[in-house]
Structures are given as C-alpha cells and as structure tokens.
Amino acid sequence: MDFSLQPDSPEISAFRQEVRAWLAENMKGSEHLRWSGNWSTRENAEEYKFRRALAGKLGAKRWLFPTYPVKYGGAGMSLDHQFVLETEIDKYGLSLGSVFYTLSRLVAPALMKFGTEEQKAEFLPPMMGGELAVWQVLTEPQGGSDVANCQTKAIRDGDDYIVNGQKVLVGHHLPPDFLWTFVCTNPAGKRHENLGWLYIPATLPGITIQHMHLMMGIKNAIFFDNVRVPAKYLVGGENNGWKVANSYLELEHGGGGSVAEHPLFARLIAHCQRTNFDGESLMEDQDVRDVLAEMLIDLDVQRLMGLRNFWHRYVKQPHSYGGPQFLFLQRMVRLRNAERVQKICGYDALNPDDSVHEVADFEYTVRSGPGWLHGGGTLDTDRLIIARRLGLGRPSQEDAPTTV
Ligand SMILES: Cc1cc2nc3c(=O)[nH]c(=O)nc-3n(C[C@H](O)[C@H](O)[C@H](O)COP(=O)(O)OP(=O)(O)OC[C@H]3O[C@@H](n4cnc5c(N)ncnc54)[C@H](O)[C@@H]3O)c2cc1C
Structure with a gap:
C-alpha cells in the first residue's frame, strides 16, 4: 500500500514557507x-506561559482551527493547509492541539455539530482565538467507563440549570476558563435519555476545584x-446529551486521528548516540538497537x-472501528515504550531530576x-x-458517529 503523500502544490508550498518562517520567529x-507530557508534575509555569502565548498568536493568525469558517x-x-500547520508545528515537538x-x-467540533447559531457565534471565536483553557470534566468518583451513569444533576429552574455533583479530571494546576461537562438533566428519565x-x-x-x-x-x-448555570450553556438540547457524547467521545477515543510523529524516538536515538556505557556508545549495543527497532x-x-x-x-x-483501534494501540505502545525506555536508560529513567537526563x-x-491505560x-x-x-x-453492527 502506498502511504506517501502528494508533493505540495505551488500554493501549499508557499504557505509551508510562510508557516516555517513564522514558527522560526515565534518559537524563539x-x-x-x-514540552514535557501535559500531565507531568515537571510541567513548569514558564512552559505553560509560552504555550498559552503561542496559542494566542496562532489564534490571532486563525491558524489554530484553519479549516473552520471565518x-x-x-x-x-483547506485540509492541505491544516496538514502543513500540523506537520510544521510537529517539528518542534508540539501539535496544534497540545x-x-x-x-x-x-x-469546538462538538459545538460546530450540536451548537445553535447563537452558541457558535458566542462560544467559538474566543476558543479559536486560543484565548481559553477548557477542561473536559466527565469522569465521576463512582466510575468513569460508564459515563451514561452520570450522577451530577442539572435541574432546570426558570432560565437556569442548578448543578450539583462531583467530577474528576486529570489535568494541570492552572485554572480553566470553562468546564465542558456531562450532567443528568432528568433523574427520573430512562438511561441515555436523561442526559x-x-x-x-x-x-x-x-x-x-x-x-x-x-x-x-x-x-x-x-x-x-x-x-x-444559564440555560444558554446547554449544548445539543434538552435530555439530548447522549447524542453529543457519542460524537464527542468518538473524537476523544481516537476517531479524530493524528498526523503527529512522536518525538520520543528521535530523542532516545540522540540520547543513545551521546551516551557511553562500558566504553561504547549505547547505539553500538545490539540489545539497545533491537529495542529501538x-x-x-x-x-x-x-x-x-x-x-x-x-x-x-x-x-x-x-x-467503523478505527477510533478505538487506534486508541487501544496507542495505549499499548505507551506501555511498551515505558518498558523500553527503562530497559535502555536503567535507573536513570526513574529519576525525575532533569539535570540527570539529557532528555526530559x-x-x-x-x-x-x-496511567495512560x-x-x-x-x-x-x-x-x-x-x-x-x-x-x-450481536445481530447488527453499530455505526461510528461522524465528527467535524
Ligand atoms: C491521563 C488521564 C487523563 C484523564 N483525563 C480526563 C479528563 O480530561 N476528563 C475526565 O473527565 N476524565 C479524565 N480521566 C479519567 C478517565 O476518563 C477514567 O479514568 C476512565 O474513563 C476510566 O474510569 P475509572 O478510572 O473510573 O475506572 P472504572 O470505570 O471504574 O473502571 C475500573 C476497571 O473496570 C473495568 N471496566 C469498567 N467497566 C467495564 C465493562 N463494562 N466491561 C469490562 N471492564 C470494565 C475498566 O476497564 C477498569 O479496568 C483521565 C484519566 C487519565 C488516566
């Protein structure tokens, strides 16, 4: 199968040059x-501030959500423009999302699909401008796999919903601007029709928090x-949350896909080339080479x-099954890579002190x-x-929902 990509057209080639030059300037x-993992305890305020500022600049250029309506x-x-942006940012070890x-x-895709015109006009521009931190808060203390068994209640009272309950999010220590969350809007309703x-x-x-x-x-x-919570913040309509969930979770569960190359491999190769053990570079060791392969x-x-x-x-x-298939593989690869890094770096891989590592x-x-499992x-x-x-x-196959 030929997975190679078509060469850039002259227009896309010019855009790539523009993006490269812009990034060279703005990544200074x-x-x-x-760019340590999003949930790393090592994550520092300087890194966070740089990312947020970069997001604002990318947003101002309308490059965070390039294919979305002006x-x-x-x-x-076009998608080609998005591909250029994704692959060029990727060269710095980042992705548009991260x-x-x-x-x-x-x-944003869920709002595009399920939001009313008023909601899109109000909620999307600051999001696409990179101005907001939004946390997804779905998991509840009694169990996360069964999201439909949501215990957080949102009961309509006039023009508002009164929300009571508890969620758990694995995230960073800096505060969000918005919470994107799943609630039970009709406690007496049938499962999947009460959300x-x-x-x-x-x-x-x-x-x-x-x-x-x-x-x-x-x-x-x-x-x-x-x-x-004012009712204008309800997305997808009354008791219709399960429909939003299907689309949204498909995107979260691998259906969105990715064009990024993981930076870990290149960093590990560089480390092995620079590090000597028993008089030879780690790269010369056949066992290390096998693990890297x-x-x-x-x-x-x-x-x-x-x-x-x-x-x-x-x-x-x-x-049909590509989203969860990708996510399953990604989880397993993360686990295997954790073992591989430990095999190659030994005890050093357990030391959180950056000064001991060449690669954080x-x-x-x-x-x-x-944890990623x-x-x-x-x-x-x-x-x-x-x-x-x-x-x-089962007698029938479930369709994968479309995402935007
Ligand atoms: C890195 C990370 C980031 C996260 N980010 C977020 C976030 O941003 N927002 C958010 O809301 N949550 C987040 N979570 C929480 C995450 O979504 C939940 O951990 C996950 O959904 C599983 O729920 P649980 O931990 O409550 O386990 P449970 O659902 O209680 O599951 C416990 C065990 O039972 C198994 N199990 C459960 N049901 C079944 C079944 N029907 N059949 C077979 N086995 C079953 C599970 O596989 C698991 O092994 C994050 C978690 C991690 C680790």
Missing part, C-alpha cells in the same frame, strides 16, 4: 523547553454546589493508523505508561466499542 526563546474565528482554509493545553480541540451537555463558565459561584497530586501529575476534583515499528504503525483516522474524519466517512521526557514516559476510558472500553462496531455477538 523556547529552545530549552522540552465567521467563527477559523480561516476557511499548543494551548486545553481540550478546545475536541470541544445533557453543559459548557460552564468555571468562575460561577458554587464551583470548587481541589488538587490531588497523583502519579501522572496533578489531578483535580471539581465540586458543583448549587451552581446556577521494536519501538520504531510500533510508532510507525501508530502513526499510519492516526493518519488514516485523520483522513476518514475530514472526508466525513468515519472508519524519559521519566515521564515511564511514569505515565501504565485509563486516560479517556480504558482498554476494556476500547475492546467493547470495537466489538460493537464489528457486530461481535
């Missing part, structure tokens, strides 16, 4: 930043205590699956490998969705 001063803050560009440290990359989606200003009275320092980084519990194969398969899903997403022909990502890779659902959730999409043990 970030050379020492390693009236909402996008640039109305630049601004927020889940707006997932929320709603709210986009909640995070500063409303009654919202408390409490940090918990866990293995993968900061974790936050979010408490809603009689929070009065396995890693390269895994990461390449993952990249191709991500590319396939990215393409399916934008031609609006969702791959290694310790986080080891620490987060097991649970990020955005679990391996079991992935398996379950794949089985339903294939129709295993």
Whole structure:
C-alpha cells in the first residue's frame, strides 16, 4: 500500500514557507523547553506561559482551527493547509492541539455539530482565538467507563440549570476558563435519555476545584454546589446529551486521528548516540538497537493508523472501528515504550531530576505508561466499542458517529 503523500502544490508550498518562517520567529526563546507530557508534575509555569502565548498568536493568525469558517474565528482554509500547520508545528515537538493545553480541540467540533447559531457565534471565536483553557470534566468518583451513569444533576429552574455533583479530571494546576461537562438533566428519565451537555463558565459561584497530586501529575476534583448555570450553556438540547457524547467521545477515543510523529524516538536515538556505557556508545549495543527497532515499528504503525483516522474524519466517512483501534494501540505502545525506555536508560529513567537526563521526557514516559491505560476510558472500553462496531455477538453492527 502506498502511504506517501502528494508533493505540495505551488500554493501549499508557499504557505509551508510562510508557516516555517513564522514558527522560526515565534518559537524563539523556547529552545530549552522540552514540552514535557501535559500531565507531568515537571510541567513548569514558564512552559505553560509560552504555550498559552503561542496559542494566542496562532489564534490571532486563525491558524489554530484553519479549516473552520471565518465567521467563527477559523480561516476557511483547506485540509492541505491544516496538514502543513500540523506537520510544521510537529517539528518542534508540539501539535496544534497540545499548543494551548486545553481540550478546545475536541470541544469546538462538538459545538460546530450540536451548537445553535447563537452558541457558535458566542462560544467559538474566543476558543479559536486560543484565548481559553477548557477542561473536559466527565469522569465521576463512582466510575468513569460508564459515563451514561452520570450522577451530577442539572435541574432546570426558570432560565437556569442548578448543578450539583462531583467530577474528576486529570489535568494541570492552572485554572480553566470553562468546564465542558456531562450532567443528568432528568433523574427520573430512562438511561441515555436523561442526559445533557453543559459548557460552564468555571468562575460561577458554587464551583470548587481541589488538587490531588497523583502519579501522572496533578489531578483535580471539581465540586458543583448549587451552581446556577444559564440555560444558554446547554449544548445539543434538552435530555439530548447522549447524542453529543457519542460524537464527542468518538473524537476523544481516537476517531479524530493524528498526523503527529512522536518525538520520543528521535530523542532516545540522540540520547543513545551521546551516551557511553562500558566504553561504547549505547547505539553500538545490539540489545539497545533491537529495542529501538521494536519501538520504531510500533510508532510507525501508530502513526499510519492516526493518519488514516485523520483522513476518514475530514472526508466525513468515519472508519467503523478505527477510533478505538487506534486508541487501544496507542495505549499499548505507551506501555511498551515505558518498558523500553527503562530497559535502555536503567535507573536513570526513574529519576525525575532533569539535570540527570539529557532528555526530559524519559521519566515521564515511564511514569505515565501504565496511567495512560485509563486516560479517556480504558482498554476494556476500547475492546467493547470495537466489538460493537464489528457486530461481535450481536445481530447488527453499530455505526461510528461522524465528527467535524
Ligand atoms: C491521563 C488521564 C487523563 C484523564 N483525563 C480526563 C479528563 O480530561 N476528563 C475526565 O473527565 N476524565 C479524565 N480521566 C479519567 C478517565 O476518563 C477514567 O479514568 C476512565 O474513563 C476510566 O474510569 P475509572 O478510572 O473510573 O475506572 P472504572 O470505570 O471504574 O473502571 C475500573 C476497571 O473496570 C473495568 N471496566 C469498567 N467497566 C467495564 C465493562 N463494562 N466491561 C469490562 N471492564 C470494565 C475498566 O476497564 C477498569 O479496568 C483521565 C484519566 C487519565 C488516566
């Protein structure tokens, strides 16, 4: 199968040059930043500030959501333009999504699909301008895999919803502007028909965020205590949250695809070339080379699956089981890479002190490998969705929802 991409057209080639020059200028001063994992406890305020500023500048150029309509803050560009932006930013070890440290990359498509015209006009421009940090708060203390069993209540009272309950988010320590959350709007209603989606200003009275320092980084519990949320923040209509959930979670669960190459491999190669053990470079050691070869194969398969899903997403022909398949593989590759980094770097891979490492990502890779088995659902959730999409043990196959 030929996975090679077509050469850039003259227009796209000129755009690529423009993006490269812009990035060379605007990434200045970030050379020492390693873009550690989003949830790393090592993440520092300087790195965060740089990302947020970069997001604002990319947003002002309308390059964060390049294919979205101009009236909402996008640039109305083609997928080729987006591909250029993604691949050029990727060369700095970042992605368009990770630049601004927020889940707006997932929320904006859901708003495009389910928002009213008024909601799109009000909510999308600041999001696309890179001005907002949005946290996705879906998981609840009693269990996250079964999101439909949502216990946080949002009861209509005049023009508002009164929200009470608790969510858990694995995120960073800096505050969000908005919470994107799933609520039960009709406690007496049938499962899947009693839910709603709210986009909640995070500063409303009654919202408390409490940090918990866990293995993968900061974790936050979010408490809603009689929070009065204006009804204009309900997305997708009354008791219609499950429909929004299907589309939104498909995007989160791998259906969005990815064009990024993981920076870990190149960093590990550089480390092995520079590091000597018993008088020879780690690169000369056959055992190390074998581990690196396995890693390269895994990461390449993952990249191709991500590319396939990215393409399916934008031609609006969702791959039936491609999303959870990609996510399942990504989780397993993360776990295997945690073991591989440990095999190559030994005890050093367990030391969070950056000065011991030439590459800051290694310790986080080891620490987060097991944790990622649970990020955005679990391996079991992935398996379950794949089985339903294939129709295993059922008379019919479930369709994958379209995402934007
Ligand atoms: C890195 C990271 C980032 C995260 N980010 C966010 C975030 O941004 N926002 C947010 O809301 N949440 C977030 N989460 C939480 C995450 O979505 C949940 O951890 C996940 O959905 C699983 O829920 P749980 O931890 O409550 O486990 P549970 O749902 O309680 O599952 C416990 C175990 O039971 C298994 N299990 C459950 N149901 C079934 C079933 N039907 N069949 C077979 N096995 C089953 C599970 O696979 C798991 O092994 C994050 C988690 C991590 C680790």
